[in-house]
């Protein structure tokens with residue numbers, strides 16, 4: 001039949017406004033969460049699925065941010081203006097020597113605030129003359145102001161001064177003290193250097209930027225000459241320079257220190273090593289974030305799965321809603337809202353969980369706690385987006401159920 | 412007993428189809444075929460006109476096409492051929508969204524299996540009858556309570572659907588069907604899940620609602636119950652084989668004895 005039969009026109013009636021389906025926003029939200037509210041156990045379990053992914057991502061971001069914050073605070077404290085100049089290694093791999101006048105030349109560079117040299121001595125340190133030396137420790141002759149250049153601090157005793165530099169006394173680096181088995185100055189401990197006893201007058205705290213000093217025992221320049229017959233030739237120079245000109249200082253150091261052979265000279269900034277540690281963390285962080293993302297996707301698939309099952313189970317409800325006047329869009333909206341709400345719930349649980357993990361870990365590590373707000377917002381937003389995405393397919397299926405089929409009794 | 416009251420009521424106020432107003436429902440040569448070999452002719456050349464205020468019983472054997480017919484009338488299903496008009500509007504010309512709008516405002520459904528939201532209260536189930544018309548919540552609740560009172564459930568307003576008896580559940584479903592004051596109520600075996608006594612109560616309720624002016628179509632495959640209706644349409648093998656008006660039904664159904 002192509003034309004509308006006459007019977008229809010036998011009853012002309014006033015054309016009334018065509019009734020339209022509409023669902024208020026508040027009702028759409030209530031409808032979209034009704035399924036979740038009436039299946040609380042399933043809702044919680046599914047939400048937990050996605051919360052694990054979110055929690056691990058928040059924890060990774062939070063922990064690495066906290067660790068980084070701690071590292072940056074540490075670097076700030078230690079200063080980025082300390083430079084270390086070395087003559088490079090000679091043919092035998094030993095530290096080569098710098099020209100004797102090089103410390104003076106370095107001090108003449110404008111932005112250099114202070115500089116001190118050390119001379120590695122060709123001798124060994126032992127607890128006493130009866131034990132073998134196998135402790136891997138260095139003996140350095142040092143200037144008295146090395147202490148202030150390195151901004152060192154003492155665990156015990158005092159540092160070399162103009163007086164103790166001239167007599168057989170030593171100050172131990174933190175690692176050196178430990179390896180020599182000298183934990184404090186009780187009983188006036190002595191060490192054997194080159195067959196001669198030196199009194200220990202101080203023990204340094206760990207120098208994070210200068211592990212080489214940690215592993216060394218320091219004696220005064222004069223004492224080295226007098227008691228060990230050493231010739232004082234600098235092998236390394238530590239210097240502090242104005243942070244704003246640090247790069248310029250770095251560039252002029254090799255020609256200043258060794259005009260004849262600037263390429264032999266190596267200049268390093270010990271704080272760079274610490275910053276590199278933060279960069280290494282970045283790779284690990286990306287890896288962990290990737291794993292978190294995988295967990296998140298698994299959670300998302302779980303939500304899609306639960307939603308598909310839910311659509312199958314609620315065929316009758318969908319049919320009823322169509323009979324009550326819901327459009328396809330209303331049905332689709334209901335299920336997308338439900339899925340998004342479910343995921344957001346998981347996002348909130350995950351965010352709380354992730355923040356708690358970060359808090360616990362950072363507290364344990366004595367770190368400053370730093371959970372980026374963006375990470376929290378991102379966690380919840382990601383969950384919401386993922387939920388909406390996961391709901392797309394089940395919602396489309398629900399919307400396209402044949403209403404006549406959906407209201408039929410299941411037999 | 413209540414059914415006899417209903418019958419007496421019908422006898423004093425026989426259905427008076429008002430030819431002046433357009434029919435609530437008009438079907439012209441409706442067919443519904445499902446592809447198969449040979450094709451299943453669930454409906455074949457069905458024409459039916461229902462006027463405002465009528466109470467129509469549709470009877471027929473299982474598989475005769477009653478539900479298919481009701482779903483097409485209710486715009487849940489589309490015929491493969493023929494024309495359907497609800498209050499003069501050609502349903503075939505409406506989009507899916509417009510048909511939804513028509514259902515929301517003009518058609519009420521009652522199903523054999525009730526289709527209630529189990530965890531929701533009676534009043535919120537009934538107010539869902541107005542949900543997709545954008546009626547504000549407060550107003551929905553008010554109208555839903557009125558409807559529950561009309562079906563005799565004023566005392567069960569805040570009970571959860573899951574806690575109600577079968578008869579009460581079907582009353583809630585009927586309240587939901589009438590809450591939007593539709594042009595026609597379609598009931599597909601509304602007593603199919605109820606015992607005979609409760610069934611009679613539900614039929615009496617539907618009769619009362621009809622007496623108050625609601626146009627109602629009821630499917631049943633119980634010939635005895637159907638004989639109580641002032642108009643009885645018999646479907647067989649997808650065709651209407653009898654359309655019978657009884658001004659004064661005399662047969663008292665066995666169910667009420």
Ligand SMILES: Nc1ncnc2c1ncn2[C@@H]1O[C@H](COP(=O)(O)OP(=O)(O)OP(=O)(O)O)[C@@H](O)[C@H]1O
Pocket residue numbers: 445451452453471472473474475476477478479480632
């Ligand atoms: N989706 C379908 N695909 C194929 N055949 C169908 C489909 N839906 C219904 N039918 C067939 O159409 C015929 C009419 O079905 P319908 O449900 O309308 O019967 P009914 O009179 O309501 O039966 P009952 O009293 O058992 O509810 C039946 O033969 C049925 O098998």
Ligand SMILES: [Mg+2]
Pocket residue numbers: 477478479599
């Ligand atoms: Mg049926």
